[in-house]
Amino acid sequence: MKKIQFGTSDLQVASVILGCMRMNGAENPREIIETAYENGIDFFDHADIYGGGECETIFGKALKGTSIKREDIIIQTKCGIRKGMFDFSKEHIVGSVENSLKRLDVEYVDALLLHRPDTLVEPEEVAAAFDQLEAQGKVKYFGVSNQKPMQIDLLKKTVKQPLIVNQLQFGIKHTGMIDQGIHVNMTDEPSTDRDGSLLDYSRLNQMTIQAWSPYQYGFFEGVFIGNEKFSELNSVLDRIAANHNCTATGLATAWILRHPANMQVIAGSMNKERIKEIAKASEIVLNREEWYEIYCAAGNILP
Numbered sequence: 001m002k003k004i005q006f007g008t009s010d011l012q013v014a015s016v017i018l019g020c021m022r023m024n025g026a027e028n029p030r031e032i033i034e035t036a037y038e039n040g041i042d043f044f045d046h047a048d049i050y051g052g053g054e055c056e057t058i059f060g061k062a063l064k065g066t067s068i069k070r071e072d073i074i075i076q077t078k079c080g081i082r083k084g085m086f087d088f089s090k091e092h093i094v095g096s097v098e099n100s101l102k103r104l105d106v107e108y109v110d111a112l113l114l115h116r117p118d119t120l121v122e123p124e125e126v127a128a129a130f131d132q133l134e135a136q137g138k139v140k141y142f143g144v145s146n147q148k149p150m151q152i153d154l155l156k157k158t159v160k161q162p163l164i165v166n167q168l169q170f171g172i173k174h175t176g177m178i179d180q181g182i183h184v185n186m187t188d189e190p191s192t193d194r195d196g197s198l199l200d201y202s203r204l205n206q207m208t209i210q211a212w213s214p215y216q217y218g219f220f221e222g223v224f225i226g227n228e229k230f231s232e233l234n235s236v237l238d239r240i241a242a243n244h245n246c247t248a249t250g251l252a253t254a255w256i257l258r259h260p261a262n263m264q265v266i267a268g269s270m271n272k273e274r275i276k277e278i279a280k281a282s283e284i285v286l287n288r289e290e291w292y293e294i295y296c297a298a299g300n301i302l303p
């Protein structure tokens with residue numbers, strides 16, 4: 001398993017994370033956790049809202065049925081999304097973490113991320129929540145998800161803990177943060193700056209980008225791998241995958257990890273064989289020709 005440095009921390013962490021958003025659909029969650037762990041994926045991503053809390057509960061119970069020690073894995077969760085609103089108030093953040101800890105049946109989470117921007121955010125509230133959770137030993141590291149540089153800077157002005165993660169949708173069929181950097185100073189569609197140079201900001205500030213829904217296109221519209229809508233992309237993926245003795249899914253993982261921004265891939269598969277393929281592929285290093293060929297086969301153009 002390829003390891004990366006976790007933001008500005010001293011931790012070396014797995015470059016592949018198991019996303020637990022779909023764990024309420026898993027046939028045997030204990031075996032899924034064990035398969036991930038045995039293949040070097042010792043980092044698990046949650047959120048208070050996954051399955052309405054059920055995913056954390058299922059994980060907590062399943063983990064107890066394994067011989068894996070709590071301190072040997074990284075458990076991350078997220079909060080801030082509520083029905084019909086976003087909520088970064090101190091009361092909500094603290095309450096949400098306390099409920100996650102109960103469901104996960106653990107004393108602490110390694111990392112807490114603010115899930116989606118709350119436009120009513122008052123950074124002082126976030127700071128007070130983080131201070132309390134850190135002082136109580138309930139959270140070790142902090143970060144955000146789906147936030148742009150100026151929003152992060154606003155938080156940083158008041159929050160004293162380093163914000164070391166930004167979880168963002170990224171994969172072969174979702175490349176906005178790369179397109180914009182390639183099409184600088186053009187007037188075409190990909191040059192549109194939607195996220196404020198997120199990629200450059202993350203690299204400059206050593207924030208780890210965690211790529212969510214890496215094998216999906218659109219907003220959970222489906223998987224692009226093996227999908228006839230993307231036949232050109234799939235034929236390129238199959239050819240290059242054969243050269244590396246991996247599957248197209250493995251290759252799609254290696255494509256993200258090849259970027260020097262040192263990202264992590266959050267795979268949401270609840271299939272043991274697929275988890276093994278993905279873990280194994282973290283070691284594959286694509287060359288520049290392969291990387292750009294895949295980028296272009298996905299329908300992207302170079303200026």
Ligand SMILES: NC(=O)c1ccc[n+]([C@@H]2O[C@H](COP(=O)([O-])OP(=O)(O)OC[C@H]3O[C@@H](n4cnc5c(N)ncnc54)[C@H](OP(=O)(O)O)[C@@H]3O)[C@@H](O)[C@H]2O)c1
Nearest residue numbers: 019020021045212213214215216225249267268269270271
């Ligand atoms: N921060 C955020 O806003 C945010 C949003 C969404 C997700 N996330 C995180 O990202 C994680 C991953 O999200 P995701 O599950 O949507 O991502 P994903 O890994 O791209 O998709 C996994 C889903 O695709 C299916 N699939 C079918 N064919 C596949 C193939 N060839 N390769 C890989 N998967 C295939 C999997 O089924 P099988 O189980 O049968 O393999 C599974 O249902 C979540 O668990 C969550 O932790 C974060």
